[in-house]
Amino acid sequence: MRDTRESRLLLVLLIAIAFALITVDIRAGEESPVDGARQAAAAVFGPVEKGMATAVDPVANAIGAVRDSDQRHSRIATLERENTALKAKLGSDDQTRSRIHELDQMLKRAGAGQYGIKGAEVIAIGAAQGFSWTVTIDAGSKDGIERDMTVLNGDGLVGRVTTVGPDTATVVLANDPDFTVGTRLEKTGELGFATGQGDRALSVQMLNGKAKVNPGDRLVTFGSRGNKPFVPGVPIGEVVKVDPSRGDLTRTVWVRPFVGFSRLDIVGVVVMPPREDPRDAVLPPKPEAPKPTPTVTVTVTPSAGASVKPADE
CATH class of the missing domain: 1.10.287 (Helix Hairpins)
Incomplete structure (x- = not known):
């Protein structure tokens, strides 16, 4: 212009x-x-x-991108932490439910035998005082625990107390080679002595060499008056093998213990024995044998008008 x-x-x-x-x-x-x-x-x-x-302005753009990336990574980290916490909570809840179940089973056993028990938790496992199979529990003399008291859980006999401190105690397990307990056979009442064999089945010497014992038979402690050395009626295990009788005065049978000694957690120390021998009352009911399946015979009748030829035609 x-x-x-x-x-x-x-x-x-x-x-x-x-x-x-x-x-x-x-x-x-x-x-x-x-x-x-x-x-x-x-x-x-x-x-x-x-x-x-x-x-x-690429610098401002880069700063914005870094800021957005930082926010994203921060959110991912937060989600990962939340997931980890949730998994831990679920694991804790599962463990809690499992322990509640163990405690419930133990209380049922104690109630069936009329045992007064002090609940305790296994806090250590290992050799102590020369024994090869022991555990340490978080109850001691302050809780009324004394030497030689019987220890059980929801499955049966765990062992006996050997050493007592103010707040803890050592328990020798029933599968220790130096452990021996008197036994009584379910129903027949045949007596014997069980000895620990480590991670193998317990060895039981039946006092009657002619005693009739079969695999699947169960044993409990026969105990004695008072709380020591063992209270009566505590489930021990199930017979898995019977040695042949050779006319000896005694007879050996092998018993699989009810208790899993490698996974002990909640136990009970019997601080008050029952007034009477519970006999077999503490044993759980035996599972019923499966009923045989009935055989069904099907008869086929030829329909009217049909002809059946002999096989040789």
């Missing part, structure tokens, strides 16, 4: 109009008559401005 008188008048006019619009916008405040035009301009030029800003 040439620098003419008309162009200068047009420039002055445009400047005057611009100042007039600015004055109207300022005086109108929030309800400016030019808002519509401003919004339209923003809609048209906004995306262009954003693209240009991104193109001309």
Whole structure:
């Protein structure tokens, strides 16, 4: 455009109009008559401005990307922590349910035998006082625990107390080679002595060499009056093998203990013996033998009008 008188008048006019619009916008405040035009301009030029800003300001763009990445990683880390905590909680709940079940089973055994027991937790396992199979429990003389008291759990006989401290006690397990307990055979009442064999079945010497013993028969402690050395009626195990009788005065049978000695957790120390021998009352009911499946004979009768030919035709 040439620098003419008309162009200068047009420039002055445009400047005057611009100042007039600015004055109207300022005086109108929030309800400016030019808002519509401003919004339209923003809609048209906004995306262009954003693209240009991104193109001309890569440093700001990189900072934003790092910030978003940090937020994402932070969220992932938070989720991972929450998942880990949830898994730990579920594991803890499962363990709690398992221990509650163990305690419930032990209380049922104690109730059936009328034993007064002090519950305890196994806090250590290992050799002690020359014994090869022992555990340490978190109950001691302050809890009324004394030497030679019988220890059981929900499955049966665990062992006996050997050493007592103020807050803890050592228990020698029934499968220790130096452990011996008097036994009584279920129903028949045949007596014997069980000796630990480590991780193998208990060895039981039946006092009657002609005693009739079969695999599957169960044994309990026969005990004696008072709390020592063992209370009567505590389940020991099930016969798995019977040595042949050779006319000896005694007879050897092998018994699988009910208790899993490698996974002990909750136990009970019998601090009060029963008034009477519970006999077989503490043993759980034997599972019923499966009933034989009835044999069904199907007879096929030829339908009317059908003919059956002999096999040799």
